[in-house]
Amino acid sequence: MRVGVTYNIKKQRTEDRGQKPEEGRPPDFFAEWDDEDTIEAIQAALSKRHDVVMIEANEDAYVKLRNKRPDIVFNIAEGLWGQGRESQIPAMLDMLRIPYTGSGPLTLAICLDKARAKEILSYYGIPTPRFSIYDLRITNLKTDNRQSSIANRKSLSFPLIVKPLYEGSSKGIRNNSVVNNEAELQNRVEWLIKEYKQPAIVEEFLDGREFTVAMIGNGSALMALPIVEINYSSLPAGVTPIYSYEAKWIWDTPDNPLEIFKCPADIDSRLKKDIETICINAFNTLDIKDWCRIDIRLDSHGKPYILELNPLPGILPDPKSNSCFPKAARAAGMDYDELINTVLDTACKRYGIQYGAKKNYNHL
């Protein structure tokens, strides 16, 4: 089978992280794009079983897809600019009627807008922290005209966490993103809007344990891989217990890894079931396909809430780099190549595509 891989690549290698950013751009500007090692590892995994064609998700992508017409595409592209950037490649593929792994354009766009995703979860009664939005156009910290913001604003109680509305990979989430009073809130929101040129989402801060859940499958075959706990005791003393930009990209390096993830998480069967249930409900409610990583945090009473959903999860191949999805897969006995091929096979099954393997792949 001919498998296309659509991707965006970071023009710097993992070891160059923390380089001086281009002028006027925050240091985590490209944090969501994959590095060369990840793209090469995906290519290598798929090449074990298929003919692989690599398609960079740039402005020429549509023409390349139309000319090469892969049987299916493994999509990992974050897209180029705009609120709908992760939807760009899936929308092109829908137009060309080429099947692809993962969620469609609507779901990817909704999940990239943390507030929209939370509005839908709330509508269906799936727990997620209360929130409010501060928009670019509004001065003096008045909330924007989204109904949910107005409804929620007054009832939010400190501490709050301030995040960019349309980002991932802990972009814009720093050690001082948790605020305790109006003055701190004002400062942080102004900084974020100026630096990231987008609205800020402000949420009630949940101070309980944090988990992330890697999920693969669809319908009745949807399954949660072993749950990962974020172990805050591994962070430097005195810092805010959040998975911040510093925790993800500065304090944790392949040469000096933080022991930040514990997988499988040490939790009782009841909490495990509660977490898995809200994850499955959220996956289905948002019409996610094939795979997703869902971030969960407990409130002070131990009740789980959904922080956000990652339908294009990070998948760093090196076991020494802390990457939750591959880590959860390894805990389930699935190595990197098997993980990538399982995601592809999950999509093939959904589309009813059958193929003869290029090579025998015994694990599957």
Ligand SMILES: Nc1ncnc2c1ncn2[C@@H]1O[C@H](COP(=O)(O)OP(=O)(O)O)[C@@H](O)[C@H]1O
């Ligand atoms: N409402 C919240 N309460 C407590 N911690 C939070 C909350 N929202 C985010 N965080 C912390 O910030 C981290 C990053 O936030 P998240 O919404 O997952 O953004 P990203 O898309 O960058 O991963 C989380 O892993 C968690 O540690």
Ligand SMILES: [Mg+2]
């Ligand atoms: Mg997250």
